[in-house]
Amino acid sequence: MDLLSIIGTILAFVVIIAGTLLKGGTLAALWNPAAFVIVFVGTTAAVMVQTPAVTLKRALSMLPWVFQPPRQTPLVLIDRIVRWSEISRRQGLLGLEAEIDDETDAFVRKGLQLLVDGTEPETLRSVLEVEIATREHADMDAAKLFENAGIYSPTMGIIGAVMGLMAVMQNLTDPGKLGHGIAAAFVATIYGIGLANLLMLPMSAKLKAITRLRVQQREILVEGLMSIAHGENPKHIDSKLQGFLL
Structure with missing residues (x-):
């Protein structure tokens, strides 16, 4: 957590x-039900109109990351890569086949399989970097959905406030209702600005930061697999990959 x-x-x-x-x-x-509907439902409607279904689905699946982000363990990954390089030096690349079966991460498993299959290093890099770029683009678009919600919600708050003031203007003949009506009208503005600056924009920034960390970890993997394919010394590989963490 x-x-x-x-x-x-x-x-x-x-x-x-x-x-x-x-x-x-x-x-x-x-608490104002009308303001709630205008701001929250209105913002949701605007986001749904703008966002493709696949991006919306991805954004909802990423939402729990705000409070329970995926575990990032670059040091553990580097240790594993160094261990793989030691195995490959002793047993050859085919010695890594057992590691593939035990791997739960689909991206790591794919990289190891390419390595064991004897894929040319540059081809291995190209294949994995395409997947990294594709996933990063999809995750950034999903994170931007919350940023867009943070852009729309203040505007919806203003719309709610204006609509509330319109209702107040219709009751000018009853001064006793003016104060309460004006206060209720501005609740929509609070909802809109609060939703944007306390929830949507911070969540978007958090998800983008997590996405960048995930990309970095995958870049570490690609560089490590490339080094193993080139037969580099395990100690040199460790020193090189530690540079990603500075």
């Missing part, structure tokens, strides 16, 4: 609630 994301999300809601109370407002003033 990512404690920083959990604490940050809780703190965001605490700030809004505490700020309202310190300003003399009430918790009931923060």
Whole structure:
């Protein structure tokens, strides 16, 4: 679990609630069903119109990463690559066949299979880098979905506020309703700006950072497999791959 994301999300809601109370407002003033529908459903509708179905599906599958990101273990990967290089020096590349069967990561398994099959180093790099670039592009598009939601939600908040003020203007003959009506109208603005700056934009940035780390780890793998294919010394491979972590 990512404690920083959990604490940050809780703190965001605490700030809004505490700020309202310190300003003399009430918790009931923060709830407005009409504003909720306009901002949250409206933002969802805008994102759905803009986003291809495959990207939307990928974004939803990545959402849990904000609070429970996939485990990134570059040091462990480097140790494994060095061990593979030692095996290949003693037994040849065919000695790595047993490692393929035990591997759970599809990308690592594919790289090892290419290596064992005797694929030319440059061809191996080309094949794996195409997959890296394709996955990075798809994941970045998915992460950008939340950024787009953060762009739309403040605008939806303004629309909700304007619609609320229109309703207030229709009741100018009843001064007792004006104050409550104006306050309710601006709840939509709070929803829109809060949704963007406390949730959507931070989540997008977090997912992009995780994607970059995943790409880095796969680049380490590709460089390591290339080094093994070239028959480099395991110690030299270790030193080279450690450079990715500086």
